[in-house]
Amino acid sequence: MFSTVLVANRGEIAVRVIRTLRELGVRSVAVFSDADADARHVREADTAVRIGPAPAAESYLCVERLLDAARRTGAEAVHPGYGFLAENAxxxxxxxxxGLVFIGPPASAISLMGDKIRAKxxxxxxxxxxxxxxxxxxLTDAQLAASAREIAMPVLLKPSAGGGGKGMRLVRDEALLADEIAAARREARLSFGDDTLLVERWIDRPRHIEIQVLADGHGNVLHLGERECSLQRRHQKIIEEAPSVLLDEATRAAMGEAAVQAARSCGYVGAGTVEFIVPGDDPAAYCFMEMNTRLQVEHPVTELITGLDLVEWQLRIAAGEQLPYKQDDITLNGHAIEARVCAEDPSRGFLPSGGTVLRLSEPQDGGVRTDSGLSEGVPVGSTYDPMLSKVIAYGPDRATALRRLRAALADTVVLGVPTNAGFLRRLLAHPLVxxxxxxxxxxxxxxxxxxPEGVPEEVYGAAALLRQSSPAASPDTWADPFSAPSGWRLGGTPAPVVRHFRVPGHEPVRTALRPWPTGAELTLGLTGDGGQAEHGRVDTCGPVPPQSAPRAARLVVGSGHRITVEIDGLTHTFDHATSPEGSWLGRDGDTWHVQDHDPVEASLSGAGRAGVDTLAAPMPGTVTVVKVAVGDEVSAGQSLLVVEAMKMEHVISAPHAGTVTELDVTAGATVAMDQVLAVVTPLEES
Structure with a gap:
């Protein structure tokens, strides 16, 4: 076994690899860019080396700097994780x-399977x-379009290099082929440095099932069963499970043998995955899609049902060991399901989000495992992939695993960074799922x-409760501690202080603020129509989140004039203002009026009243394409700019016909969320 291994990656996969290295007694070396100087993987490794500035091209994708870090630290081997250079021959x-061992397949296998055309x-x-x-x-754009017409719509455009759904485009309308091909090339070039595309027939309502394989350097190849990866958004997996409920034993064995043959055909060594597209009404008609020559994001579900540590076997195989198993030795026990928690906001069309992690709660027991790269106080930016963590649940059967995962997602809190955790929990409760x-x-x-539409009443109540009880959330003025309505009594039993809250469109609610010190638990109760509704718990700044809340953990943090509340996986932000028209809070006697604040909507509404549409950045990122100039006349829906963040493109289109009267950015510019990009004045006013 190696004595020192450099992990050429970041985030949750770097933390996960470091964990196994530690268990094996192997010294770990982390690498980091300036953006990750305080990241969790840096702190958990035995040694960490700075490899450059934030842009991946100058750090995590810079081969020379990675090799230099390996030489300086005496590493004998390099684990690439997934993404970045993991599939770079x-x-x-x-x-x-x-003179370093690459913990993965030989370059020849990566090159062959990395080219989807040659792989097929x-x-x-x-x-x-x-x-x-x-x-x-x-193929040229014209040749790709011709192939698509020959196959017949709908078709799928796919980058020949890379994976992870990046650059894939489903095209149903032949008239959109040219634009979609151009967009797919841009995304492929951005993600993989190669814009070669292929076209495949689209199978309606397919299932995505993959087979995990292990191959050593002594000619032994076996499979570890399948993973169902059919729950996807924009061709990217969000929920994975093992085994699949679709396959019977005969189909499982046939697909497993096909995966083994695919691995043998390219001289594969290490852990890899063969992906198949499977018609739901005819599982036996499965077809090869591609082979991922690396560890997969979803590898934990296979680990939980087989009892094997795939990272450990990657290391052992790379060190020259022979697999001690035969195919009959591999058994699948129980059921495991994984959910990918990403920095994205479902309420805003799943646009990438960002921010600083103010509070963090990640379950790790009761049949639940969380692989994460997060830690409190660390910012999440738009430079890298939006995936933050993975929550994995195991049970003796699928129903138990589903129930445990839903509960774990309800207990997962990444306060300060909007995530998709609540969306995933609701998806897992969908009847079809x-x-x-x-x-x-x-x-x-x-x-x-x-x-969900709207904001739960208890969110408003919690925000108002914190506003009246937390100095951190007050305006920057001195507050007399003896005037705080805490219920504290010298030498006496503290009495609860009751405050009434009125939520627009809802019955009045009341909440009791227990007179406990800062960091203690606050109890939030709601009443309506004279009856008790539901109790939750709000923790303002305690060291750990509530562990037994009836629903999700509910955490509140105040900072300056802003309060952030998370409930059931959704984050809501409230800004305090002193004027009656303020966006956050007003008071009338003992009644507090609370209004949710949407900064994007507020910034656009002012422009709309002035008869001008201001186009703001929907997410923090980089402007990659600017298609217009000041003075240009544009039509409704015309593409004006493209903003890229976390390897995702977002097209900014004209809301109506008009003239570009203001353009505040250029290609390559970095923009913040809600930053003004352009102004389009309607034609009749321009």
Whole structure:
């Protein structure tokens, strides 16, 4: 076994690899960019090396700096994690030439399977069924469009390099082919440095099932069963589970053998995944899609049902060990399900989010495991992938695993950074999901019903409660502690202080503020129609979140003039203002009036009243494309700019026909969320 391993990655996968290295007694070396100087993986590693500024091209994607860090720390091997250079044949080859062991397959296998066009040809020759599509590499836009028309709509545009759903485009309208091909090329070039595309036939309502394989350097290849990855948004997985409820033993064995043959066809060594597209009404008609020549994000579900540590076996295989198992030794026990928690805001169309992690609660027991790269006080920016953590639940059966995962997501709090945790919990309760009737389009079809409308009353009550009890949330003026309505009595028993709150559109609610010190628990109760409704718990700044709240943990933090409340996986922000028209809070006697504040809506409404549409950045990121100039006349819906964040593009379009009267950014500019990008004046006013 190696004595020192450099982990050439960041975030939750770096933390996860470091955990296994520690268990094996292997010294770990972390690398970090300036953006990650205080990151969790840096603190948990035995040694950490700065490799450059925040942009990935100058740090995590810089081969020379990674190799230099390995030399300086005496590393014998490099674990690439997933993403970044994990499937970069040039990096694997550079490691070998530098005398370092690359913990992954040989460069030749990465190169072959990394080219989806060559990969399909190779596995087809080995007898593995493949999805019908274009043939040949380096197709022009015109050739891609011609292939798409020949296959017939709908079709899927896919980057030949890379994976993770980046750059994939489903095209149903032939008239949109040119624009979609251009967009797919941009995303592919941005994500993988290669804009080669292929076209495949789209199978309506397919299931995405993948097989985990292990191969050593002694000719042994076996599979560890399948993972169901059909719950996806924008072709990116968000929920994965093992095993799949779709497959019977015969189909499982056949797909497993096909995966083994695919691995053998490219001389594979290490842990890898063979992905199949499977018609839900005919599982035996599965087709090869691609092979991921690395550890998968969803590998924990396989670990939980097999009892094998895949990172450990990556290390052992890379160190030359032989697999001690035969295929019959691999058994699948119980059921495991994983949810990917990402920095994105479902209420704003799943746009990437960001912020500083103010409070953090991540469950780790009761059949639940959380793989995370988060820690309190650390900012989450728009530079890297939006995935923050993975919550994985195990049970003796699928129903138990689902129930445990829903509960774990309710207990997951990343206060200060809007996430999709609440959305995932509601998705896992959807009748089709609980029944196992999955397909890759299910989430998109049902998404509207999975995003709640409005804000729960208790959120308003909690915000008002904190505002009147927490000095941190007050304006920057001195407050007399003896005038605080805490109920504290010298030498006497503290008495609860009752405050009444009126929420617009709801019955009056009341809450009792127990006279406990800062950091203690506050109890929030709601009443309506004369009856007691529900009790929750609010913790202003205690060291740990509530562990037994009836619903989700409810945490509140005040900072300056802003209060953030998280409940059931949704984050709500309230800004304090002193004027009656203020966006946060007003008071009338013993009644507090609370109003939710949406900064984007507020910034646009002023422009709208002036007869001008101000286009603001929907997320923090980088302007990658500017298609207009001041003075240009534009049509309604015309694409004006493209903002990219966390490897996702967002097109800024004209809300109506008009003239561009203001353009405040250029290509390459970094923008903050809600920053003004352009102004379009209606034609009749311009």
């Amino acid at each position: 040039g990096f694997a080859q550079a490691c070998a030439e530098a 040809e190779t596995v087809a020759a080995a007898g593995v069924p493949v999805v019908p599509g274009s043939s040949g590499s380096g 609980t029944a196992g009737e999955l397909d890759t389009g299910l989430v998109e079809r049902e998404v509207a019903g999975l995003i």
